[in-house]
Every structure is written in structure tokens, then in C-alpha cells.
Amino acid sequence: MRTDKPKTKVSFPHMGTVSIAWAAALRIIGCEPYVEPYTSKKTLSLGTKHSPEAICLPYKLILGNFIEAIDGGTDYVAMITSPGCCRLGEYGKCIENALTDLGYKTKYIEMQLYDGIKGMYNFLRAVSGKNNPFLFMRAIVVAITKAFMLDALENKLFYCRAREVNYGDSEKHYKKALKYIDENDTLHGLKKAKKQIEEEMNKVELDNNRDILNVDITGEIYVVNDEFSNQNIERELGRMGVQVRRSLTLTGFLKDAIIPKIFRKEETHLQRANRLAKPYLSRDIGGDSLECVSDVVYADNRGIDGIIHLSPFTCMPEIMSQNIFPTMREDKDIPILALILDEQTGRAGYITRIEAFVDLMRRRKRKFQMQNKKEDTVGAV
Numbered sequence: 119m120r121t122d123k124p125k126t127k128v129s130f131p132h133m134g135t136v137s138i139a140w141a142a143a144l145r146i147i148g149c150e151p152y153v154e155p156y157t158s159k160k161t162l163s164l165g166t167k168h169s170p171e172a173i174c175l176p177y178k179l180i181l182g183n184f185i186e187a188i189d190g191g192t193d194y195v196a197m198i199t200s201p202g203c204c205r206l207g208e209y210g211k212c213i214e215n216a217l218t219d220l221g222y223k224t225k226y227i228e229m230q231l232y233d234g235i236k237g238m239y240n241f242l243r244a245v246s247g248k249n250n251p252f253l254f255m256r257a258i259v260v261a262i263t264k265a266f267m268l269d270a271l272e273n274k275l276f277y278c279r280a281r282e283v284n285y286g287d288s289e290k291h292y293k294k295a296l297k298y299i300d301e302n303d304t305l306h307g308l309k310k311a312k313k314q315i316e317e318e319m320n321k322v323e324l325d326n327n328r329d330i331l332n333v334d335i336t337g338e339i340y341v342v343n344d345e346f347s348n349q350n351i352e353r354e355l356g357r358m359g360v361q362v363r364r365s366l367t368l369t370g371f372l373k374d375a376i377i378p379k380i381f382r383k384e385e386t387h388l389q390r391a392n393r394l395a396k397p398y399l400s401r402d403i404g405g406d407s408l409e410c411v412s413d414v415v416y417a418d419n420r421g422i423d424g425i426i427h428l429s430p431f432t433c434m435p436e437i438m439s440q441n442i443f444p445t446m447r448e449d450k451d452i453p454i455l456a457l458i459l460d461e462q463t464g465r466a467g468y469i470t471r472i473e474a475f476v477d478l479m480r481r482r483k484r485k486f487q488m489q490n491k492k493e494d495t496v497g498a499v
């Protein structure tokens with residue numbers, strides 16, 4: 119009697135919609151992606167309970183994701199690691215020790231992102247027990263293609279949210295569009311999905327005459343992309359008629375760390391960061407600090423209405439960024455709102471600060487519009 123060997127279940131921590139990309143790669147190589155429930159208050163409380171008190175928020179949430187995945191029956195928990203001057207370089211070992219101390223037998227595995235394609239390849243080989251370069255390359259290409267589609271879809275969502283006639287419409291169609299990406303694991307299928315996504319998002323009724331504000335969101339990459347820790351700030355801003363643009367994205371990171379140079383046409387985020395941050399920060403001090411400082415300059419150069427900086431409580435590199443912003447304000451005329459995110463999930467104070475910031479940007483914009491009108495009138499006389 120032939121019995122099929124059960125597939126190896128592999129789980130990654132959440133960060134926005136990234137699970138859609140890694141789940142595809144795992145399916146292609148013959149593993150079973152185990153997608154634990156999205157980060158919630160329960161995740162936070164599990165992670166906090168077993169973490170050092172002063173460690174940064176992403177660590178606690180990632181540990182909580184792992185505990186939920188292990189309790190759900192995954193065989194592997196996979197951690198994305200990278201070297202660096204901040205605590206991220208130590209996260210992997212700490213999380214592995216915490217899981218061992220808790221008595222979990224589940225295998226812990228790391229994917230070294232700064233090893234580029236080679237790091238992803240080694241990871242796929244370890245979890246699948248295969249050594250099939252063609253299969254692995256297909257898995258990597260499909261996962262990266264999905265990551266780009268997810269980012270493009272999110273940008274469309276941000277555009278529609280700020281202009282939607284019926285509140286919640288954009289999100290409803292966005293969720294349907296996400297399924298088209300999730301359900302297709304071939305490049306041909308994804309090409310078709312692109313068309314379906316466009317049709318789906320075109321169903322959102324928009325008010326294109328609305329006077330919207332443009333805001334860039336920068337900060338530590340995890341909290342920028344994780345709607346639980348940032349309390350879905352993008353939705354709140356969209357509701358207030360603000361179109362957001364995430365400065366830190368998964369694909370931005372992939373371009374710097376994974377995608378070979380010959381496939382990159384434009385300047386990457388890190389290259390731009392090295393160029394623009396120079397007068398204020400001359401070297402990488404870990405995390406996303408260099409990028410954040412440069413993002414303020416980039417937003418100001420483009421005449422954006424404001425920039426919001428998100429930082430996990432006790433994040434060392436972002437504390438540095440926030441201390442550089444006052445100097446930047448001397449020669450950059452852009453409103454900056456710095457928000458520190460911690461385990462407190464109360465919304466009232468958070469929303470009030472965002473509303474006040476939006477109000478400030480709106481009044482500032484109106485002032486500029488009035489000034490321009492006056493200058494036009496004087497010029498015409």
C-alpha cells in the first residue's frame with residue numbers, strides 16, 4: 119500500500135502581505151506553507167510574555183507569530199536575518215533560544231537575506247531536502263514577481279482610498295484582488311492576474327476632484343509594513359483624504375539585497391539614501407536609519423505635503439533618526455510627524471495626533487494655494 123509522505127510545513131513571521139509571496143515559493147518546491155493567523159493582540163501577548171522587556175516591538179511580534187505557528191503544527195519556523203549594527207543581527211539566536219527554553223521541538227531555520235539569491239537558494243534546499251536549481255529558480259522568480267505585484271496593488275489601494283466615494287470600497291476590492299495574486303503560482307497565471315486586478319480595482323467609484331494630501335511614510339521597515347503594529351495608519355490617513363506612499367517596501371529591500379545589479383535599472387533606495395542622507399548622517403548606523411533620513415530629503419525635494427516616521431519603542435537606529443530630524447527642519451520645509459509604536463494598542467491618542475497632523479498639512483497647503491493665487495493676480499495686473 120502506497121502512503122504519500124506528508125509535506126513539510128514551513129512558517130515565516132508576518133509582515134504585511136509578504137506571506138503571499140513566500141507561500142508560493144514553498145508550494146512550488148513541494149513544501150506546505152503554514153500561514154499562522156495574522157498578528158493580533160494574542161500574538162503580542164504571547165511574544166511579550168516570553169521576551170526581554172526592553173527588546174524592540176518587532177522581536178516580540180515575530181516570537182508571538184512563531185509560537186502561534188508551532189502551536190498550529192508547523193514543522194519549521196523560518197526567520198529572515200541580516201547582519202547589521204542593531205539588534206537584528208542577534209534576533210535569530212535569541213528567538214531560537216527562547217523557543218528551546220519554552221520546550222518547543224520545532225525546527226528553527228534562518229534565511230540570510232544579504233547572501234542574496236544564494237541565501238534563498240540554500241534556504242529552499244534545506245527545507246525541501248531537494249537540490250533542483252531549476253525548481254528553486256522558478257520558486258524565487260515567482261515569489262519576487264508576486265512581491266512586486268503586491269506592492270503595485272498596495273499603491274493602487276492608497277490612491278483609491280484617498281478618493282473613494284463610499285468608505286471601505288477600495289479595501290473590499292483590494293482584498294478580492296489579493297486573491298488573484300495568491301491563487302496563481304505561475305508567471306503565465308500572474309500575467310492574467312494583473313489584468314483581473316486592474317479590472318477589480320477599476321470598480322472602485324472615485325471622486326477625482328477631491329483635494330487630497332500626499333504623505334510619505336518612512337521608519338523601521340517592519341512597523342511601516344505591518345498594519346497591526348502601526349494600527350493601520352494608512353487606512354486612517356486614507357479616510358482623511360490622504361494618499362500615502364510607503365518609503366520602505368519589501369520590493370525596495372529586494373532590489374538592494376536580492377536582485378542582481380544587472381536587472382536593476384533605476385537607483386535603489388539604499389543608493390539614494392547614501393546620496394541624500396550625507397549632509398546629516400554620513401554612514402549606516404543600522405536598521406533603516408540612513409534610509410529614513412534620506413526619505414525626508416526625498417519627500418521635501420518632491421514637494422510632498424508631509425512625512426510620517428514610524429519607529430518601534432527602543433529601536434536604536436530610529437531614535438537616532440528622530441534626533442536628526444530637528445536639524446533637518448532648519449533647512450527642509452516639510453512637516454514631519456514622528457510616532458513611536460509600542461505594546462500599547464489604545465487608539466484615541468494615536469488618531470488624535472494623526473488628525474492634528476493632517477489638519478496642519480491642510481492649512482499649510484491652503485496657505486500656499488492662497489499665496490500662489492495672490493502672486494498670479496499681481497502678475498496679471
Ligand code: SF4
Nearest residue numbers: 174204206405433434
Ligand atoms: S531596526 Fe530597530 S526594531 Fe529593527 S531590529 Fe534593529 S533595533 Fe530592533
